[in-house]
Amino acid sequence: MTTGDVAAMTARAVDFHGHMCPGLAIGIQAARIGLAVCGHDADEDVAAVAETDMCAVDAIQALLGCTFGKGNLIHRDFGKNAFTFYRRSDAAAVRLVLNPDALRAIDPEFAARREAANRDPANAAAREGLPELARRCAGRILECDPQALFDRTPVAAPAPRRAAILSSLLCQGCGESVMESRTRRFAGQTLCIPCFAAVEQKV
Incomplete structure (x- = not known):
């Protein structure tokens, strides 16, 4: 995938989500692997399962064509930065889990400041300049090899069934x-x- 391809994907995801942030960058990188393994959705052949409701899911919707409306984007509220991609036609699948140390390694300053702000929302010093640091961190995430950000784990379940129209x-x-x-x-x-x-x- 060329630099131009990644830039175009990033622009599409930002246009859909509304802004760039580390969560969206994580989703773009997960989507890159999903596209490599399963391709872009064609007639609901590709499905995604997101175990979080974070910003990353918007990148998956924008880039893979998996959406809640089509029933091929499934949300499981487990609070994990984990994403599974399936291609129903040949059972290709991959489950990705964000490495817990990834952000700390990519941008230790942002990770430390965000953790401090999360621990104490009234901590003005921790929150000062955080949006700029978040954008910097997002840029660094996008510069990484996506394979280095995620652990691949076994896909434990078959692809979700296609959406059904019921009475x-x-x-x-x-x-x-x-x-x-x-x-x-x-x-x-x-x-x-x-x-x-x-x-x-x-x-």
């Missing part, structure tokens, strides 16, 4: 339409998840 039912609590597979039964009624949660708490 909808009316919730007997609020009267709103809800996908059948997301309904709950309680006291003889068909309920959406919020209505079910509300009545279950009263029992």
